[in-house]
Amino acid sequence: MASRYDRAITVFSPDGHLFQVEYAQEAVKKGSTAVGIRGTNIVVLGVEKKSVAKLQDERTVRKICALDDHVCMAFAGLTADARVVINRACVECQSHKLTVEDPVTVEYITRFIATLKQKYTQSNGRRPFGISALIVGFDDDGISRLYQTDPSGTYHAWKANAIGRSAKTVREFLEKNYTEDAIASDSEAIKLAIKALLEVVQSGGKNIELAIIRRNQPLKRKKYL
Amino acid sequence: MAATFFGEVVKAPCRAGTEDEEEEEEGRRETPEDREVRQQLARKREVRLLRRQTKTSLEVSLLEKYPCSKFIIAIGNNAVAFLSSFVMNSGVWEEVGCAKLWNEWCRTTDTTHLSSTEAFCVFYHLKSNPLVFGSCPRKNMQITILTCRHVTDYKTSESTGSLPSPFLRALKTQNFKDSACCPLLEQPNIVHDLPAAVLSYCQVWKIPAILYLCYTDVMKLDLITVEAFKPILSTRSLKGLVKNIPQSTEILKKLMTTNEIQSNIYT
DSSP, X not given: OHHHHSSSTTOOOTTSOOHHHHHHHHHHTTSOOEEEEEOSSEXXXXXXXXXXXXXXXXXXXXXXXXXXXXXXXXXXXXXXXXXXXXXXXXXXXXXXXXHHSSOOOHHXXXXXXXXXXXXXXXXXXXXXXXXXXXXXXXXXXXXXXXEEEOTTSOEEEOSEEEESTTHHHHHHHHHHXXXXXXXXXXXXXXXXXXXXXXXXXXXXXXXXXXXXXXXTXXXXXXXXX | OEEOTTSOEEOOOOTTOOTTHHHHHHHTOOOHHHHHHHHHHHXXXXXXXXXXXXXXBOOHHHHHHSOOSEEEEEESHHXXXXXXXXXTTSSOEEEEEEEEOOOTTOSOOOSTTOOGGGOSEEEEEETTSOOOOOSSOOTTOEEEEEEEEEGGGOOOSSOGGGSOSSEEEEEEOTTOOSXXXXXXXXXXXXXXXXXXXXXXHHHHTTOOEEEEEEEESOOSSOHHHHHTTGXXXXXXXXXXXXXOHHHHHHHHHHHHHHTOOOOOSBO
16 A cells, blocks of 8 residues: 555555655664753753764764754754754744844744744655754753654654664663653763663764753763764 | 656556557567577576585585584574674584575676675584585474564554564474464564575475564664574574673674764765
8 A cells, every 4th residue: 555655745645644754754763863861950962973984074974963052953864854954943043033132942943943844744846854853952941941853843842852773772761761860960861861872872882972051051062982 | 558646657457458468479579699698697697506615516415414403594684693693603613615696686797706705695514513404304404594674564553663673573384393482473474585485495395494583673784683683592493502692792793883884874
């Protein structure tokens, strides 16, 4: 049944599936794992970086990007699609700041990205974006936020989540180990993110990169070599 | 042929039978050149069994000297990684021979000078217990087949998001009396390609055989997929062949890093 209803994005199958969107979710699973954790005073994004080819400049292989001073996101899936989405989101952040004279809230920019993704599931001739994103940051009210979007254009708020390869294994680890104690202090939240990633990274601890945002502080990146 | 609203061309079903039958038959008359090309292709496609890394062919009589009690075959890179890190690093395995073959889908064009690393199948036997296969089925022989399949091929009424991938399923022949270490493959799922051929052969010749199929969402070499095969180590077929599990995990990790293929499409 799938083969007759999966070629055009605008066609539903008789049992209600949009197969192109489901296939886009498979593309996300080909990207390496990213995990996001929301602590009380800190938000942490951890990613498994692919090892860089010998002649490749490491700076251009980025999985975590800052959308603004107080918001950043990690993605899993098609690199080129991510670049396009991130560019649009960065422009929207600045445009919002100029128009409304306030920085975006994390929920606003997540909704913008999700709406963009949904548009591409409803036009003829364009395929959906093959990325899922974890968006973290602090709002003006000082509360930490973590949102996840997927190729269908849905977004949800999470306390902790993972995307990409073996995301299910990491999510199960987080469900077992995410407790109020585990995120009570900043260092505990960072440790939880690293432990969750170590469940699935192929090469031990060598390819983990972390990004942390503390309340009213800019994004900090940490690499573990 | 008909064009649908979205521009795809679909062959309309015809209840009067195919009108093109006569025309097709005329075009199929074979010229001598066609026959020659077809014979050449048939010669190139022969499967050759060779002795260890040399060009001499593996004599069938030599194989008959070694009766086989356990034959394990791994198909696909995750299954092979499991066998090489968990089973083959315990004890000394000696390479006996290899099989080389070619068909039109292979990327190499030269069939006579395939190097040993390009063999499609390598046969090993345990030095302390030299039991390799013979050309005809022996009594007391037991065959284990390991392979992988993408989880989207698994047909189930649950949604694929809720499946605990990677997971194992087993399929065994009528003569296999032991129990499998995982649930049996449910209908309407079927096995494809080489593993299916081996299992069918075993069923027809009444050889006890079991196939362990790992459904995974990562088809390339992946640590979690290979570790999903671990329950098999406790079954009767592989018991006694595996000695050092922590060392195997280290070897597996090394295999992962050496085999990482660079691709920048997915991050």
